Amino acid sequence: MSETATGVSVKGANQTGGAAGNNSFVVVANRLPVDMITEADGTKTWQASPGGLVSALSPVLEKHQGCWVGWPGVADESPEPFRTERGVLLHPVELTQYDYEEFYEGFSNATLWPLYHNLIVTPEFNRSWWDAYRDVNLRFATEVASVAAHGATVWVQDYQLQLVPGILRQLRPDLTIGFFLHIPFPPPEIYRQLPWRDEMLRGLMDADLIGFHLVSNVRNFVELCRSYDFEISGDITIREAGITITTPSGHKLGVGAFPISIDTSAMATPTASGSHEEADEALEQMHLDMGSPSTVFLGVDRLDYTKGILQRLLAFEELLDSGALDPADVALVQLATPSRERIDSYRITRSNVEEAVGRINGRFAQIGRPVVHYQHRSVSKDVLMRYYRLADIMLVTPFRDGMNLVAKEFVATRADSSGALVLSEFAGAADELTQAHLCNPFDIEDTKKAMLQAAWGLKDNPEMMKERMASMYNQVMEHDVDLWASAFLSALDKARA
Numbered sequence: 001m002s003e004t005a006t007g008v009s010v011k012g013a014n015q016t017g018g019a020a021g022n023n024s025f026v027v028v029a030n031r032l033p034v035d036m037i038t039e040a041d042g043t044k045t046w047q048a049s050p051g052g053l054v055s056a057l058s059p060v061l062e063k064h065q066g067c068w069v070g071w072p073g074v075a076d077e078s079p080e081p082f083r084t085e086r087g088v089l090l091h092p093v094e095l096t097q098y099d100y101e102e103f104y105e106g107f108s109n110a111t112l113w114p115l116y117h118n119l120i121v122t123p124e125f126n127r128s129w130w131d132a133y134r135d136v137n138l139r140f141a142t143e144v145a146s147v148a149a150h151g152a153t154v155w156v157q158d159y160q161l162q163l164v165p166g167i168l169r170q171l172r173p174d175l176t177i178g179f180f181l182h183i184p185f186p187p188p189e190i191y192r193q194l195p196w197r198d199e200m201l202r203g204l205m206d207a208d209l210i211g212f213h214l215v216s217n218v219r220n221f222v223e224l225c226r227s228y229d230f231e232i233s234g235d236i237t238i239r240e241a242g243i244t245i246t247t248p249s250g251h252k253l254g255v256g257a258f259p260i261s262i263d264t265s266a267m268a269t270p271t272a273s274g275s276h277e278e279a280d281e282a283l284e285q286m287h288l289d290m291g292s293p294s295t296v297f298l299g300v301d302r303l304d305y306t307k308g309i310l311q312r313l314l315a316f317e318e319l320l321d322s323g324a325l326d327p328a329d330v331a332l333v334q335l336a337t338p339s340r341e342r343i344d345s346y347r348i349t350r351s352n353v354e355e356a357v358g359r360i361n362g363r364f365a366q367i368g369r370p371v372v373h374y375q376h377r378s379v380s381k382d383v384l385m386r387y388y389r390l391a392d393i394m395l396v397t398p399f400r401d402g403m404n405l406v407a408k409e410f411v412a413t414r415a416d417s418s419g420a421l422v423l424s425e426f427a428g429a430a431d432e433l434t435q436a437h438l439c440n441p442f443d444i445e446d447t448k449k450a451m452l453q454a455a456w457g458l459k460d461n462p463e464m465m466k467e468r469m470a471s472m473y474n475q476v477m478e479h480d481v482d483l484w485a486s487a488f489l490s491a492l493d494k495a496r497a
């Protein structure tokens with residue numbers, strides 16, 4: 001038994017290859033890309049699960065025919081590993097109800113999520129949640145160690161698994177280990193609030209490469225590392241692994257910025273299951289059903305307080321109230337995927353959003369013609385594409401967001417350069433989609449201004465708007481998820497070498 005720098009006890013550490021599996025490429029993430037569903041008759045089926053990480057990683061795993069280690073989405077269930085139709089081996093990790101509450105809802109989503117999103121709500125620091133986080137990270141690392149072939153590449157995903165690189169290095173020093181953080185990395189003065197900051201950081205430092213979305217995230221991380229005994233060299237402005245950090249034990253790791261993107265090939269056809277004509281007819285019918293508004297605003301988000309859904313609704317309400325937008329002429333469609341529903345701050349967010357939807361419709365809707373169309377559920381990719389194509393103006397107004405794939409998905413549906421994007425300057429996507437109508441979502445006047453500029457631009461200056469959209473479309477098409485994954489994986493190879 002040996003103890004890692006994170007203090008997690010690891011049986012059989014430093015034994016290479018003993019328990020190796022035969023997968024040369026393994027992704028480990030908190031969730032599998034599917035949810036286990038129990039039907040009324042007790043049969044278990046699988047359903048694709050929504051979310052940015054799944055959208056981004058599924059094509060990469062399919063290409064490598066790799067193994068995905070993760071939780072199947074239901075507590076106290078441990079289904080057998082199985083292969084998807086597209087050849088990806090799914091290897092479930094069991095979480096108990098206790099793990100779910102303490103590790104997932106507690107430490108991951110009520111401590112780390114708000115801490116890393118610049119304290120939009122106050123993080124809770126609870127010692128038993130931390131213990132559960134360490135236990136579950138150990139379990140994930142142990143599962144990975146059992147499926148990875150000798151010398152395999154393991155790609156660890158996101159904030160729920162930050163101790164996995166450190167534990168895995170002890171269990172399997174033969175592995176190449178990459179880590180990617182899908183959410184922002186906070187400024188050091190915020191990170192330092194974490195009571196377990198040293199253990200958490202040391203858990204990460206055993207990776208060969210740590211990737212963030214943005215150079216600003218790298219800067220925060222490197223600044224934090226400067227306060228420890230690490231040797232730092234390189235140039236922060238070189239995006240992909242420009243920085244090398246050497247730990248006191250002599251281990252070297254690369255740190256770089258790899259802005260994530262989307263599978264653009266999947267966005268190219270209007271639907272996976274129908275013809276262009278059928279898709280166009282369905283779109284026209286949808287528009288007709290809404291009462292043919294001349295401008296459709298659209299929001300698509302997980303129902304999360306970071307996404308700024310309520311503030312976007314309030315901005316829309318004020319624009320209707322002042323007469324700047326005519327309720328007979330506009331509509332706002334808000335799709336909100338249920339998310340983390342048992343956590344208080346999420347319940348409060350949902351309740352505030354739904355109250356605002358009810359109030360706005362109460363004030364401005366006609367019988368049979370709401371001004372806000374709100375759906376609190378996940379929709380299929382085909383249907384989502386239809387909504388993207390229906391929209392004139394996409395509203396992406398998070399207070400803080402690692403990247404935001406919705407903004408890129410919308411832009412990718414605009415081969416004809418139509419429409420406009422209102423985008424928060426605090427979404428990672430704003431670094432690349434500079435031709436969006438950028439706004440500060442904390443400032444309701446600025447948000448209203450961006451919404452109106454987009455609406456007026458489409459009416460008064462369509463040529464200029466087309467140029468803006470075309471430039472964003474090209475950006476997204478030239479930087480898809482394949483590029484993200486291959487850039488990360490080749491930097492990982494180099495870092496290990």
Ligand code: ADQ
Binds near residue numbers: 182406407
């Ligand atoms: P998320 O916070 O989940 O991702 P985002 O990047 O916008 O945010 O991805 C959401 C995904 O879910 C999109 O692919 C979207 O299509 C899908 N989705 C949203 N609502 C849906 C609905 N109602 N029905 C069906 N699908 C829906 C985290 C980080 C982000 C980062 C990603 C990837 O918070 O900042 O961009 O990981 O790194």
